[in-house]
Amino acid sequence: MSESRRFLTLRLLLAAALAACAYETARQGLAAAYFRHPTPERIERALRFDPGRPQYHAALARVRQHAPDADLEQVIRHYEAAVARSPRQADYWADLADTYELAGRLPEAERAYERARAAAPNSPTVGWQRGNFLLRRGQVAAALEAFRPVLVARPELRRQAFELAWRATDDGALILERMIPPRAEIALEYLNYLVAVQRLEAAGELWSRLLAWNQPFDPRAAFPFLDALREHGHPERLEAAWTELGARYPLAFPRRAAPDELITNGGFESDIWNGGLDWRVTPVEGAVVSVDNLNFFDGTRALRLEFDGRHNPDYRHVFQYVPVRPGASYRFSYFIRTQGLTTDSGPRFEITDAYDPARLAVTTRNVLGSARWSLEQLEFSTGPETRLLAVRLIRPSSQKLDNRLGGAVWLDQVSLTALPARRPEKTTRAAAPVPH
Numbered sequence: 001m002s003e004s005r006r007f008l009t010l011r012l013l014l015a016a017a018l019a020a021c022a023y024e025t026a027r028q029g030l031a032a033a034y035f036r037h038p039t040p041e042r043i044e045r046a047l048r049f050d051p052g053r054p055q056y057h058a059a060l061a062r063v064r065q066h067a068p069d070a071d072l073e074q075v076i077r078h079y080e081a082a083v084a085r086s087p088r089q090a091d092y093w094a095d096l097a098d099t100y101e102l103a104g105r106l107p108e109a110e111r112a113y114e115r116a117r118a119a120a121p122n123s124p125t126v127g128w129q130r131g132n133f134l135l136r137r138g139q140v141a142a143a144l145e146a147f148r149p150v151l152v153a154r155p156e157l158r159r160q161a162f163e164l165a166w167r168a169t170d171d172g173a174l175i176l177e178r179m180i181p182p183r184a185e186i187a188l189e190y191l192n193y194l195v196a197v198q199r200l201e202a203a204g205e206l207w208s209r210l211l212a213w214n215q216p217f218d219p220r221a222a223f224p225f226l227d228a229l230r231e232h233g234h235p236e237r238l239e240a241a242w243t244e245l246g247a248r249y250p251l252a253f254p255r256r257a258a259p260d261e262l263i264t265n266g267g268f269e270s271d272i273w274n275g276g277l278d279w280r281v282t283p284v285e286g287a288v289v290s291v292d293n294l295n296f297f298d299g300t301r302a303l304r305l306e307f308d309g310r311h312n313p314d315y316r317h318v319f320q321y322v323p324v325r326p327g328a329s330y331r332f333s334y335f336i337r338t339q340g341l342t343t344d345s346g347p348r349f350e351i352t353d354a355y356d357p358a359r360l361a362v363t364t365r366n367v368l369g370s371a372r373w374s375l376e377q378l379e380f381s382t383g384p385e386t387r388l389l390a391v392r393l394i395r396p397s398s399q400k401l402d403n404r405l406g407g408a409v410w411l412d413q414v415s416l417t418a419l420p421a422r423r424p425e426k427t428t429r430a431a432a433p434v435p436h
């Protein structure tokens with residue numbers, strides 16, 4: 001062949017290749033144009049121009065699957081075409097598995113879900129679909145494991161997953177072992193869910209696991225759990241959990257002044273945490289509560305309450321819960337300073353059984369007017385059933401005409417300690433007379 005003919009042939013081949021490329025590009029462009037508005041008809045046209053695109057097959061399968069007269073076998077063929085062309089696309093496998101299940105082809109559905117999991121082991125979407133499938137199949141433990149990535153990546157689905165797990169199995173230990181990942185954020189959310197549905201035993205198991213993980217978390221996030229222990233009559237467990245939190249966060253945690261001291265943060269030297277066994281301050285109109293670092297009896301701070309003189313409050317809004325022993329004696333004391341307190345009803349402390357004030361209720365002296373720092377104290381004994389006290393600063397409403405409360409109060413060195421048990425008095429038996 002002459003050089004000119006060879007050159008002509010090459011040019012013809014190149015032109016044909018360019019034409020083929022242009023044709024293919026035009027087909028793909030038309031297909032893409034149809035796919036921009038993916039109605040079933042337009043997706044079918046896109047597939048006629050570009051049948052090798054897996055996303056076109058998957059899209060057509062999805063719209064066909066939700067049609068009222070869906071042909072599931074046709075839907076399956078399109079999903080199968082999609083996974084054949086893109087075998088690493090996990091959502092295609094998951095959708096194919098879902099359709100297999102709808103068609104009653106359960107073994108194939110299970111295999112398709114396994115392919116989806118292998119393609120994306122941490123996909124929350126795949127985990128959610130696969131987990132629900134396994135629950136329907138009765139494979140509870142495997143389903144709980146499938147929900148793990150969902151809890152990590154989809155916070156909005158966590159409560160739904162918790163509820164689903166409990167409906168499927170009433171086994172808190174199994175849920176904790178298989179579904180809850182070792183992450184403090186998720187564990188605390190689950191803990192508060194368990195509290196909300198009153199599953200305290202499962203919450204206690206989770207609490208122990210959370211502490212064993214030794215991960216940092218905000219201790220205040222555990223306050224709903226501590227409140228639940230108190231509300232359900234478990235002051236011993238409440239005290240143990242509070243102590244565990246203190247051991248975990250010794251620097252920031254509100255402390256007791258001495259080993260035998262039962263009041264937490266009695267000198268108000270730490271920030272008030274508003275929960276657990278620390279002080280709680282509830283805002284109320286007419287009273288402002290603050291920590292004062294200029295006026296104090298000892299240490300560096302005191303608690304200050306200022307009343308605006310425009311209200312006659314029944315004030316009960318500074319308080320603390322304190323675990324105690326039944327049948328024991330205690331001394332309660334505090335230092336108080338007042339300035340310009342009006343009305344005949346001033347501040348005082350009330351100590352009651354936290355569950356039933358009929359078991360125990362004592363009150364310190366009513367303080368009025370203006371006075372320098374002074375010590376107030378009282379002694380009392382708990383009954384056989386008292387295990388938790390409510391130590392509360394109160395000011396009962398005044399019944400007089402001039403009853404609006406104004407002025408300021410400072411509190412410092414609030415203390416509650418156990419008194420030594422009294423020894424029973426010895427008695428001597430009179431000697432019997434010696435018979436003569």
